[in-house]
Amino acid sequence: MAEVIDGKSVAEDVVQKVKALTLELSAKGATRPGLAVVIVGEDPASQVYVASKSRTAKECGFHSLQHTLPAETTEAELLKTIGDLNADPSVHGILVQLPLPGHIDAGKVIQTIAPEKDVDGFHFINVGKLGTGELETAFVPCTPAGSMLLIERVRGKDLSGLNAVVVGRSNIVGKPMANLLLAANCTVTIAHSRTKDLPALARTADILVAAVGRPEMVKGDWVKPGATVIDVGINRIPAPEKGEGKSRLVGDVAYAEAAKAAGAITPVPGGVGPMTIAMLMANTVASAYLAAGLKRPSF
DSSP: OOEEOOHHHHHHHHHHHHHHHHHHHHHTTOOOOEEEEEEESOOHHHHHHHHHHHHHHHHTTOEEEEEEEOTTOOHHHHHHHHHHHHHOTTOOEEEEOSOOOTTSOHHHHHHHSOGGGOTTOOSHHHHHHHHTTOTTTOOOOHHHHHHHHHHHHHHOSOOTTOEEEEEOOOTTTHHHHHHHHHHTTOEEEEEOTTOTTHHHHHTTOSEEEEOSOOTTOBOGGGSOTTOEEEEOOOEEEEOGGGOTTOEEEEOSBOHHHHHHHOSEEOOTTTSSHHHHHHHHHHHHHHHHHHHTTOOOOOO
């Protein structure tokens, strides 16, 4: 059976390092890291995510701000809030929780965030830096950044010459994941719904990343023996065995099957998920170091 990659443990290591870096920043006489989270409306899932992010920020010793705006907030009002945060030197990271209400252009909002405070890594400048290999100053989206850290924990930092297949081409996970693997000297293929003979392609992968949002799509016989499998998916499916109306979480990989072939695999839950918030904290402390004219810390 495969090694189970413990995302909770690695995420806790990242958070502990962020805490230490925050104290170190204070010792150097610099401003402590500041993270501002903006949420518009009352979406319950968004409320849970925002509360978790704010709680972790406080745990890390950050200056933590939360702007909770009513659903009827206009686009102009939201853009003004972001403009104020851009100008605030005590804020190093700005996160606008998605989705936004339909009357607000999410793309326009994201591009209004100052690139150096875009700790989600969605601004075109950060996307461009990642795509051209400028990783020293780029902010990388948190889920692929966390996935990369999990891969390095298994494979080491030298991934030169390994074959990597990323199943999924989203701007938030698939494309940045491919760019990170490319920067690490992997040979990278991005697969998607139009890919011919996807199982055969997946079987070539030393590193297989699934990020398609389809429950248990990647089967055990898609996995090359000994491969590292990173399951980014999180899907809720019916679980009648637990009782009427009950559900359970599964990834994009058929875990029980894949674990028999893989060398290492992330579980769902408990794999990539915990890394996302941890890397948000890592990006925020990195932004604070860069703002203070200090060398960016590595994780």
